[in-house]
Amino acid sequence: MSATASTVHAAPTRHDRCDRCNAAARVRALLPTGGELLFCAHHARAHAARLRDIGAALDPGP
Ligand SMILES: [Zn+2]
Numbered sequence: 001m002s003a004t005a006s007t008v009h010a011a012p013t014r015h016d017r018c019d020r021c022n023a024a025a026r027v028r029a030l031l032p033t034g035g036e037l038l039f040c041a042h043h044a045r046a047h048a049a050r051l052r053d054i055g056a057a058l059d060p061g062p
Pocket residue numbers: 018019020021022023039040041042043
């Protein structure tokens with residue numbers, strides 16, 4: 001595993017924080033607009049239906 005790996009498939013890391021609270025992000029939501037949101041497990045679940053509704057792609061981390 002290279003430390004200089006590309007960020008083509010950037011899963012949330014322990015450094016990322018949920019956009020709704022300050023917990024560690026577990027899921028990255030890629031919005032159709034090109035933006036992205038980070039959610040902890042709790043908020044990912046809470047917003048999953050809404051995110052799919054707007055066409056966001058959920059990218060769970062490892
Ligand atoms: Zn959260």
